[in-house]
Structures are given as C-alpha cells and as structure tokens.
Amino acid sequence: MGFDLKSRYHAxxxxxxxxxxxxxxxxxxxxxxLVDQVNPMRVVDLxxxxxxxxxxxxxxxxxxxxxxxxxxxxxxxxxxALKRHAGRPQDLADIKxxxxxxxxxxxx
Numbered sequence: 071m072g073f074d075l076k077s078r079y080h081a082x083x084x085x086x087x088x089x090x091x092x093x094x095x096x097x098x099x100x101x102x103x104l105v106d107q108v109n110p111m112r113v114v115d116l117x118x119x120x121x122x123x124x125x126x127x128x129x130x131x132x133x134x135x136x137x138x139x140x141x142x143x144x145x146x147x148x149x150x151a152l153k154r155h156a157g158r159p160q161d162l163a164d165i166k167x168x169x170x171x172x173x174x175x176x177x178x
Contacts, residue, residue, distance in 0.1 A: 090118045099118055100158075101115035101156075102115070102116040102117075104116070121152075122148055122152065131144055131145060131148075146168050146172045146175065147172070149164075149168055150165050
C-alpha cells in the first residue's frame with residue numbers, strides 16, 4: 071500500500087509475540103511505525119503492547135478508508151489515552167490536536 075518501515079526491523083518480525091517482547095524490554099520500543107513514501111506525513115503506528123484491552127479498543131474503533139482498503143483505527147478518546155501513557159514529546163503534542171478533533175466531533 072506504499073508504506074515502508076520507519077525502522078531497521080523487518081515487518082514480518084512484528085507478528086512474532088516473542089520478538090515484540092524483546093523490543094519492549096530491551097529496545098524500549100512502544101510502536102512499530104510505517105511511513106507513506108509518497109506522503110511522509112502519513113504514518114501508521116502499530117502498537118507493540120496496549121494498556122487498553124484489544125476488545126475495548128475494537129468496540130470503540132472506527133473504520134476509515136486507507137488507499138484502496140478500509141482499516142480500523144482507535145477512537146479519539148483511546149488515542150488520547152494511549153498517547154498520554156506513552157508520554158513522548160510528540161505524543162503530548164498530538165494530544166492537543168486530538169483534543170481539537172474531539173471538540174469538532176462534539177464528543178466531549
């Protein structure tokens with residue numbers, strides 16, 4: 071779909087739970103990022119582990135178009151919670167933008 075790895079790791083390794091645990095423990099990785107080479111502002115982060123149970127994330131997720139397919143994304147509220155937990159400077163900046171999106175959607 072035009073997305074390439076933002077890291078030096080192989081995408082297939084993400085599917086292995088043991089490899090993800092090593093990344094979490096030894097590399098302190100939180101997400102596996104894919105970037106659109108045509109539009110580098112489009113980045114998809116695949117979380118290595120979530121503090122929010124997957125069933126809860128799925129129940130509140132939204133289906134959106136991505137190129138020629140549709141994908142599910144976490145709700146704005148869940149994204150804010152996940153980014154607050156990560157606490158990286160970019161995540162904290164993203165929370166401000168997500169708050170603006172939430173206000174526009176009228177969900178707060």
